[in-house]
Amino acid sequence: MESHTDLWLAASIVTISLLLSAFFAGAETAFTAASRARMLSLETSGDPRAGIVNRILAIRERFIGSMLIGYNIVAIGASAFTTSVLTSIFGKSGVLYATGAMSVLVIVFAEVLPKTLAISKPDRAALLMARPVAFTVALLGPLAIAIENLVRLMLRPFGITIGEHQSILSATEEIRGQVALLHREGGVAKAERDMLGGLLDLSDLTVSEVMVHRTKMRTINADLPSEEIVREVLSSPYTRMPLWRGSSENIVGVLHAKDLLRALDAAGGDASGLKVEALALETWFVPGTTSLRDQLKAFLTKKTHFALVVDEYGEVMGLVTLEDILEEIVGDIADEHDVTVSGVRPQGDGSVNADGSVPIRDLNRAMDWNLPDDEATTIAGLVIHEARAIPDQGTAFNFHGFRFQVLRKAKNRITTLRITPLGPTPPARRSADPES
Known part of the structure; x- marks a missing residue:
């Protein structure tokens, strides 16, 4: 009877220990793999469990230490108890039985199974275990702090500092990598990936990389008769046309089609008396090295969509518009008046x-x-x-x-x-x- 009682007691203790071990192993995996962005969003939405998860992740070393301490205490205790029980029943061979049985049980039910479940849905698992994990960290926290300080002292001679979560990637690269991963897994469509990537690239690209080169610029000679200039503007697919005099690189202003049409209407449709150059807007020159992010901000500040790009010597390289920058984000923008093709x-x-x-x-x-x-x-x-x-x-x-x-x-x-x-x-x- 006593042997049967010992076996039942051992089985109960092993079962409870395996459940606790599974909890510690699964919690460590779930919290480590949980999305910080998702948890922050849920906390902002009012989910108190997400707030607990974020507070625990803020003390990551203490959390990991508590989980490891709890896991090892129950795993080692269960193994030692089972060994003593089986040794008293089977003699020296009980050590082999205990080692084999506990190895299988711990690996399958206290390691692989809980970690697999946790990694499959880490966010949900972290939310479910938030309060028990918080209680465990509070209970084992002092011991974890002591071990953490000991580890710090041991690593100090090697120049290794813990507690500094500095990624080898910049924030932009982190986002770009996450978007690429979501696209590969089917969570983000190609068009959405390209738009997000284009938005992230604005600070890395310069206006010289997206501008319309001067050899492809459509300009108007300001010395032409006003009637011919009107015909040039009406035949152009663009609403803004650079005016030049003497040389195509000597830009004297930018003519807006609406300003020309208003003046033409005020003149009763008679273009012969128009002073076209007086209607032209002041030319805005920007360096070719300006980043697209800065140029976009400048366009929004000046409330204009058109600028000429110059090199370090002040020579005109081309022109850049707000549409050129937006196309880096959303792709080609075509309308019914576009005459260009993608090529x-x-x-x-x-x-x-x-x-x-x-x-x-x-x-x-x-x-x-x-x-x-x-x-x-x-x-x-x-x-x-x-x-x-x-x-x-x-x-x-x-x-x-x-x-x-x-x-x-x-x-x-x-x-x-x-x-x-x-x-x-x-x-x-x-x-x-x-x-x-």
């Missing part, structure tokens, strides 16, 4: 024919590729940078996991390229292999 033409064999002037970022967004844009802004610029020369028509290069073939060239400009992915797994970062 990206996917082919049936998986390749893409692209104009050399297409920005790398636009091609990456359209095709979901990851071509580098650190050293060049356009596709043609990337090929020239990698080839270290201006390649001839028909020349092909393999780099970054793609084959780039020059289809057309005009003087020193690459006008059209065919880009073909080499395979699902791109090779090394840079492996230029010119072919003729």
Whole structure:
């Protein structure tokens, strides 16, 4: 009878110990994996359990210490008690029985099972265990603090400091990585990922990278007759037109179509007497090194949508508009008056024919590729940078996991390229292999 009583007692103690061990192991996993942003949102919404979780995570070392202390106390105690009971029943062989039985029970029911359940839904698990965990941390906190101080002293000679939760990534990189992970898992659509990524990129991009280059600017000679200027404005898809005199780079003002139409209406439709240059707005010049974030703020402050971009010597490089910046976030904005095309033409064999002037970022967004844009802004610029020369028509290069073939060239400009992915797994970062 006594042996049966001992067995029942041992079984009860082992069961309670396993449940407690499972609680400690699951709590550690759930709280560690719980989303801080989700908990902060729930706390703001009035969930008291989320507030408890956030307060516990604020003392992470003490929480982990308490969970480990509690886990080891119950696990070691259960193993020792079971060993003593089985030894008294089976003799020396009871040690082997206790070791085998407790190893299986602890690994399966006190480690793998609770941690798997917790990691599958960490937020929900953390909320369910918030109050019991808070009680445990308060109970074992003094012992955890003592152990924490001991660990600090032991790590001090090695120059390691605990309690400093400094990520190796910046806040922007953390958000970008989280968005990419959610997209891979299906929680964020590609369009949403691109918009969030474009928003995060505003501080890294400059206006020179998104501007309309001066060779593509549509401008008007201010010395033309006013009737011809009116026809130029009406035939243009743009509402703002730079005016120049003497040289196309000598911009003397920006003519707004609405101002011109108001003046034309006031003149009874007679354009011959209009003084167009007097209607032009003052030109706003911005450095090409200005970040898109700063330029966006400047546009909003000045309540204007148009600026000319100049280099360090004051020479006009191009123009930038509010729409150019917004397109970095939402993608191409087209309306019924747009005459430009994207310049990206996917082919049936998986390749893409692209104009050399297409920005790398636009091609990456359209095709979901990851071509580098650190050293060049356009596709043609990337090929020239990698080839270290201006390649001839028909020349092909393999780099970054793609084959780039020059289809057309005009003087020193690459006008059209065919880009073909080499395979699902791109090779090394840079492996230029010119072919003729």
